[in-house]
Amino acid sequence: NPDISPSETLPDKDPSMFHKRYLKKMRDLGEGHFGKVTLYLYDPANDGTGERVAVKALKQEDGHVPEGWMKEIEILKSLYHSNIVKYKGCCTELGGQVVQLIMEYLPLGSLREYLPKRKLGMPQCLMFAQQICQGMEYLHSKRYIHRDLAARNVLVENDSLVKIGDFGLTKYIPEGEIYYRVRENGDSPVFWYAIECLKESKFSFSSDIWSFGVTLYEILTRCDHRQSPPTKFFEMIEAAQGQMTVMALIKLLEKQLRLPCPKEWPHEVKMLMEQCWAAEPAQRPSFRSLIEKFEAIRR
């Protein structure tokens, strides 16, 4: 039948091409500034035997696709690491316009949901912290900075495996450069931001280390909302300056005040966390050296 093009007759060989018509929406998983992540069943047989996938889509009002969006898809597509969520493919609307990012679905969700429920022991918490460092060391080895490392963006595969699950703010740092300067300050996660990010919007590999320190603090407190970074910083600022502003947070950090390490943790863990919050970016450890420190502590 000459007038049907081959692509319409051959079943798609490319497993990374997901057809919108087979994606059945199940429920929303998360909402971000620029879009949302939704749980879908991909069910081409239309009999409920399909696989569950997490789909990230942009809220693009006027149909234009922000240039950073394709970058995020390219970045996740290029990452292969046991501590990084797997890219599965993408889904184009008719005419190849809107592109949705299809990832593996981890039903246990992020550390924010998991840790308060499952009172994990210290060894398991330290194992999770080391795995985050392993995923981040790999990301930094490809010259990407994450810029949004936090417990809410770390997913739980099972009792002994976590993965970095979202790369919405990840940027490439060209060779020879150190900082990435941002303009947008949307709803920035200021309580996870290094002091130089708050003051000069200067992001670097070292500012990811600071955010890891805050993520480690969340793990040590089992993501208890009464001790969350926002709650704790509000308390500390109210005591010192009255009302909370970014300026008040900067003043607090410049006075060397930091989130408090829960007292039941060994001194080495407290030291490791505080090294991540050194005022001088160059003084902070690398993820490589953090992995070695965790290996020594866990021995």
Ligand SMILES: C=Cc1cc(F)c(CN2CC[C@](CC#N)(n3cc(C(N)=O)c(NC(=O)OC)n3)[C@H](F)C2)cc1O
């Ligand atoms: C458009 C921008 C944007 C939109 C957003 F909604 C978010 C926030 N979002 C990130 C992805 C998220 C947390 C992580 N990591 N998550 C992924 C899975 C999975 N792959 O299974 C999952 N599973 C789960 O909750 O199972 C019960 N949660 C959760 F959706 C929050 C960040 C953004 O940049």
